[in-house]
Amino acid sequence: MTALSMSARPEEDTSLRPVPWRRMGWVTWRQHRVTLAGVVVFLGALMVFLWLAGRQLHSAYAAAIAACHPANPLTCPNMVNAFNGTNDYLANGGILQAVPVLIGAFAGAPVLARELETGTFRYAWTQGFGRWRWALAKLVLLAVVLAAVAGVFSLLLSWYYQPYFAEGNQAVSLTELTPFFTGLFNLRGIGFAAWTLAAFAIGALAGMLIRRVVPAIAATLIVYAGLAFAVGGWLRQAYMTPVVTSGLNVPGSAWIVSQWWTKGGRFAFSGFPPGRLLERLCPAGPPVPVGPGHGQKAAGLAECLTQHGYTQWTSYQPASRFWLFQWIEGSGLLVLSVLLIAVTVWLVRRRAA
Amino acid sequence: MTALTTPAPPREDASLRPVPWQRMGWVTWRQHRVTLAGVAALLGALAVLLWIVGLHVHQAYSAAAACRPTSSAICDDMFGNFSVMDGFLANGFLLQALPALIGVFVGAPLLAREMETGTFRYAWTQGIGRLRWALAKLVLLAISVTVASGLFSLVTTWYYQPYFAASNPVPQPPLAPTLFDLRGVAFPAWTLAAFAIGALAGMLIRRVVPAIAATLAVYTGLVFAAGGFLRAHYLTPVLTSSLNVPGTAWIASQWWTVTRSGQFAWAGRPPMSVLGNITCPNSGPPNGKPTMVSIEQCVVQHGYTQWTSYQPTTRFWPFQWIEGGWLLVLSVLLIAVTVWLVRRRAA
Numbered sequence: 001m002t003a004l005s006m007s008a009r010p011e012e013d014t015s016l017r018p019v020p021w022r023r024m025g026w027v028t029w030r031q032h033r034v035t036l037a038g039v040v041v042f043l044g045a046l047m048v049f050l051w052l053a054g055r056q057l058h059s060a061y062a063a064a065i066a067a068c069h070p071a072n073p074l075t076c077p078n079m080v081n082a083f084n085g086t087n088d089y090l091a092n093g094g095i096l097q098a099v100p101v102l103i104g105a106f107a108g109a110p111v112l113a114r115e116l117e118t119g120t121f122r123y124a125w126t127q128g129f130g131r132w133r134w135a136l137a138k139l140v141l142l143a144v145v146l147a148a149v150a151g152v153f154s155l156l157l158s159w160y161y162q163p164y165f166a167e168g169n170q171a172v173s174l175t176e177l178t179p180f181f182t183g184l185f186n187l188r189g190i191g192f193a194a195w196t197l198a199a200f201a202i203g204a205l206a207g208m209l210i211r212r213v214v215p216a217i218a219a220t221l222i223v224y225a226g227l228a229f230a231v232g233g234w235l236r237q238a239y240m241t242p243v244v245t246s247g248l249n250v251p252g253s254a255w256i257v258s259q260w261w262t263k264g265g266r267f268a269f270s271g272f273p274p275g276r277l278l279e280r281l282c283p284a285g286p287p288v289p290v291g292p293g294h295g296q297k298a299a300g301l302a303e304c305l306t307q308h309g310y311t312q313w314t315s316y317q318p319a320s321r322f323w324l325f326q327w328i329e330g331s332g333l334l335v336l337s338v339l340l341i342a343v344t345v346w347l348v349r350r351r352a353a
Numbered sequence: 354m355t356a357l358t359t360p361a362p363p364r365e366d367a368s369l370r371p372v373p374w375q376r377m378g379w380v381t382w383r384q385h386r387v388t389l390a391g392v393a394a395l396l397g398a399l400a401v402l403l404w405i406v407g408l409h410v411h412q413a414y415s416a417a418a419a420c421r422p423t424s425s426a427i428c429d430d431m432f433g434n435f436s437v438m439d440g441f442l443a444n445g446f447l448l449q450a451l452p453a454l455i456g457v458f459v460g461a462p463l464l465a466r467e468m469e470t471g472t473f474r475y476a477w478t479q480g481i482g483r484l485r486w487a488l489a490k491l492v493l494l495a496i497s498v499t500v501a502s503g504l505f506s507l508v509t510t511w512y513y514q515p516y517f518a519a520s521n522p523v524p525q526p527p528l529a530p531t532l533f534d535l536r537g538v539a540f541p542a543w544t545l546a547a548f549a550i551g552a553l554a555g556m557l558i559r560r561v562v563p564a565i566a567a568t569l570a571v572y573t574g575l576v577f578a579a580g581g582f583l584r585a586h587y588l589t590p591v592l593t594s595s596l597n598v599p600g601t602a603w604i605a606s607q608w609w610t611v612t613r614s615g616q617f618a619w620a621g622r623p624p625m626s627v628l629g630n631i632t633c634p635n636s637g638p639p640n641g642k643p644t645m646v647s648i649e650q651c652v653v654q655h656g657y658t659q660w661t662s663y664q665p666t667t668r669f670w671p672f673q674w675i676e677g678g679w680l681l682v683l684s685v686l687l688i689a690v691t692v693w694l695v696r697r698r699a700a
Contacts, residue, residue: 006513036564063625074628074631074648074651075625075628078622078623078648081622082622089530089531092444092446094444094446094447095446098450104567104571106562106566107374109500112561159605183441213561213562214458214462214466214562214565216559217562217565218458221454255619257585272413272430272431272434278427278431282427301427301430304427
């Protein structure tokens, strides 16, 4: 027999080299610098714009407060109208709601989908580093950076929307919103960063599952919109048991979850009184002088029905729970994002190369 | 000399075959059926949602409109109930995203995907020629998305009717930016423009994701420019010195002059420096808040004239056709430039 001689492997190779985590930072930066620069430019431009618009809003608010405390009958309504009309296209938050999902769709969805679509994953995932560490390092780094950038941006948003939440606005007809106002709740506090993180995680998982960039972007938009609607419309109001009261003077800053009426201890109807009942009991009731706030007007109708033996029940979330709700929502989204990223990494590991 | 003989090309090849336009329809459908199905599903689902919510809104509105006597506390409450019914749709912001989304997902990948993946080398060397290939696909898809969004616009037009009804105590100005372009012919026109912007961006940038981002940015800029600056100048605004401008008019600008000399005084609302120096003992009801009109009347009594230039509500349809018209011209231009770029590009 011929003896086959093989040279023994050098000792160094059998022991694994330390994992070069730090170099992954450089790789991530090189691969995603255009995206990250795009996000920073986009948010930076928005910040400049919001800063200019916000100074207008804040000075209009200061002018209104100065004119109405003490009330000057001539200038106060003028300044109030000026404030309520300032930047009304931003007031309900509609446009800015798109910012987290745009970041998530453009930064999150292509991370894995682009590698899979163009085939570059064959090179990237066969490096010594190992494919799941590759995916983990990139996802975690990008997630942390994007959440941090969004957090900084949301400081400006919180500042911008401050005047709408000041107590006592309603008394002088200035716009006053409950801090839970659905269009603005997730733009302020820690909500904005948490939603951006969630959008990124959704995008990354969608990219891994669908493996094509454009469909992954579309799926991210749809899933995020569904999640935002579900949370804003149903979940958020159930974070804590609402306070129930039969009083007619619910504070204007409260977030009213539902209203229903009882008569003689039995459920009568929910929400707005049916037209037939109103026609019978309060036929075009006495014309109450129209007050400045909506609360006073509603009281006119409620008082009429109360006189007929009905009781109005209101379940609401008081404004003092704002920060509690912010932390509940923030930590819930953080847990969701970590889970989604973990599933993504697990899928990368599991996939047959 | 040796005579070189080459066989004459056969007759059939010399004359061009008829262009198979019809087959391009089939190719376009095959390549884009998933996208088109997605658009149809999105618009269909939204139409159903609008229909369901819209039935409630219309019901609440007709209940409030039937309430007598008008402007009693009860009727005010019923209108209040109507106006808070669908907070997330009433201002139109959500639906503003639709044309942009269609343009981004149908228009931008149309050429960018072929260029990015390299399949254009196969597609553009087919017998039909790359010019006709691009033209046929662009025109067919443009017509499809315009027709689909035109149908959808019927639903939005119906949905938003109560907000503009004459019996509404706080009617919206039909020309105001966020709802004007969701109704009538403007909605399909904006969808077409978004598609054309996407197609050109894809041809210029040649990569799908950057083209999508560019389309979003350009479209948003165009919407803001049209709503904020252009639309106010489609027709010369009506000028009046009366204080009773109809509530549904779209006010372009307001300024004040000194009545006696006709000199310009200030623009917008009366400044504090003026209001501080005048007194109007009878402005507003006793023990109540004076209203805006009474302040203006008061300033008028002190020798100033308020000028308002506005677009009356009756111009809604002329404005719709003007906006639809220029967007159509813009879209045709953008598609023409895209096709020209396809033709010019070295294969």
